[in-house]
Amino acid sequence: MNKKKLMVIDGNSILNRAFYGLQGPNLLATSDGLYTNAVYGFINIMNKYIEEENPQYICVAFDLKAPTFRHKQFDGYKANRKGMPDELRVQVPVIKEVLDAMRIKRLEMEGYEADDILGSISLCAQQKGMEVIIITGDRDALQLADKDIRIKIPKTKGGKTETEEYNLETIHGKYKIEPVQFIDVKALMGDTSDNIPGVPGIGEKTALDLIQNYGTIENLYENVDNITKKALKEKLITYKEQAFMSKELARIERNMPFLCNIDELARVEFDKPRLYELFKRLEFKSFIEKFGLKDSQNQESFKVNIKRIKDKQGILELKNEIFEEKEMSFYYLIDKVDKFTNKLSGISISAKEGNSYYLAFNEDYNEKEFLEEFKSIFEDSDIKKYGHDLKNFIVYLKNRGIELNGIAFDTMIGAYIINPSRDTYTISELANDYLGLSVKSVEEMAGKGRNFMPFDAMDEEELKNVAGLYPEVIFKCKNKIEEKLGENDQIKLYYEIELPLVEVLADMEYYGFKVNVNELMSISRQLDEKIQELTVKIYELAGEEFNINSTKQLGVILFEKLELPVIKKTKTGYSTDAEVLEELADKHEIIPKILEYRQLIKLKSTYIDGLMSVINPVTGKIHSSFNQTVTVTGRISSTEPNLQNIPIKLEMGRNIRKAFVSSDENYRLVDADYSQIELRVLAHITGDVNMIEAFNKNEDIHASTASKVFGVPINEVTPLLRSKAKAVNFGIVYGIGDFSLSKDLGITRKEARAYIDGYLEKYANVKKYMHDIVVQGKEFGFVTTLFGRRRYLPELKSSNFNIRSFGERIAMNTPIQGSAADIIKIAMVKVYKELKARKLKSRLILQVHDELIIEAHVSEVEEVTTILKESMENAVKLSVPLSVEVKSGSNWYETK
DNA sequence: TCTAACACGC
């Protein structure tokens, strides 16, 4: 007959394990700013073992009040012991909630630790003939191992969780002692991780030997005089008290007055609706899936009538409905696999909630016919359009000669404004977050990589049933998001900056940036030649051929074969990054060659080959994607290719910019740059009179900083002092600490600290701001930019110094970087509108954080220059002037 | 298919 199984979980141990990163991500926070990483890890670990063992009985033991309470009697010892971190304390009530919703019994007893409780209950269950599995993070529990009691201890190895399992046999096998004696071994050797002191100088081997010979510490000390090794004997005597104390600390109370009614621990169904609500609140989407909570009752309220349109008749019906309602929400199906294909496979449209139409363009109805029919709707600015990720659809329409007017809401952008820290903003996530609905995701249906399935290949009925729901979700999410934007005071940010920007970015993508392929090829040939030369030279100096691109192989050559000093190590071996190589530069001839090789190979692979592969064969241009929902600070990012990191600092790389040209001889490039926008924003936000004055006088700000910090008249600032001040300014703007600054300037950390302190002393309001913003961030849980963009900062509440410091730097930096991002976005919208209003041929083609590039018709260069300067400098009124420098040229190299 | 190491921009 099978024995009944009881699983006892040591809540405190597992909680600690989960928190310190055994499972789950290190920093997990909900959009409300609540830390949930330990909660997540806890559930994950617990569930793993439940699945593995499938016990009929289960309970979790806690000693939540004070993890150290039994140690109070040992004053000196307790003083060293750290208490439970604040984040853990915050998470404990949440874990309790989860357990209650899972209907798993929690055991807590006044005056006893979790260890004691699980010890008692294990022995109790064993007497009743049950099999017991103890899940714990602590080897103390080994003293409980028995033929009917197994101990499982999760361990991390290379990021993966493995389990150590012990029972009577394995402990005999491994330690050749009785499980109960384990505690004596531990008491002797101590355990630094658990702050159990033991006897210094006694390791595992000695402790095991002693206990095998003497059985217990008590017996050992009765016979301590017979020990022949003098040093050992002395150590034992000196630390006798500590040894006994350690035994007491690690001992599990096996005879406590605690008789639990085991029947109460029988597993029952989860409280599914409650668990669902809880996981939704905590944003544990994968758990909702894992625990099969998808079909909760919320689902019922979501009913949509999805009609499939198969002919012109249906289209006309839908059109009428849209003209009547004057609004529509829609979701387009364009495969995200090849940016040049750009084919519409289907679209679902709704003019009023509850009703949606789905069109597939394979056989039913022709894509072209649909566009002809719908052109009038798309271009009608009186019909409000609600969609999700509209930018790509606008580009699609532009490519077919259709404009999208009446853009009234984009749910993806809205969700980003509410919380910019998320990784993705899919419809199904939004449905879950804002509506509590679980809707299948088309992204998942499509899969990734080799499993990718284009929309045309999917099951039609299924696709209809999924995509058909989306317009409804968009309608509903729009209302929720709008409400939230209102609460957060972000209506202006959304409607006046972000939403209009969608069209601007679409336009930039549509026009693209012309490249001169011949120029690229010519640079490519030069690079090839030099790379070849360097390769030969490097092989010669190394005395053998190897893959220079492999850091692993390079490390062996440099640090083993050539025996150069190791400066720095990485997780996996020797570090060979530029910083290390520069330090070794005069130690061996090979080093400068490698540095140069690295530089050239980067240019070749990323910028020559990389750019060549993304030139659109039809337009001969590069059409980068500009992403509006990626960065946490509000900046725009650029991908496929990234046009925001084209080289400029070194001449060799800068040449790449010669290949970026205007479309033809009728056009020129006009490039406008904000000068020191972040520092100006800083001056404005802090209201620092010194800095404001410097900008108002149009001083060289770095020289001015140098003059203040180093106490010399501004006309006596040397280039060296200026560059130091520049690095400090840079550090302030980017929120780096003394550590990074010391590296940048090649000085000690102390000196760097002194520079920063000196700076803050001279700019008193900056200092005040830096302090206040952190306090404010902590109080509200987020910081904001000048235009109300938010970033949540749960890190500020961390008790971990590093995480908290990180949060503090972000709190200081985000309002500055983010406000600068707001400003250039405002300028972009202004410029775009102005070009459109004046019906100019010129157009915006690129943004690089503080720089805008317009491809201007030769007849319009002057006008465009004025528009750029005016729009950018007057984008917003600050307490310091914004200054913009404009240059033009026939290629990007010339405009700098 | 994924991660680590590296390097480019603001």
Add this chain to the structure above:
DNA sequence: GACGTACGTGTTAGAA
């Protein structure tokens, strides 16, 4: 004295 350091993207090597 912690112990790792703004925001991004892309390429290559190498392990699973």
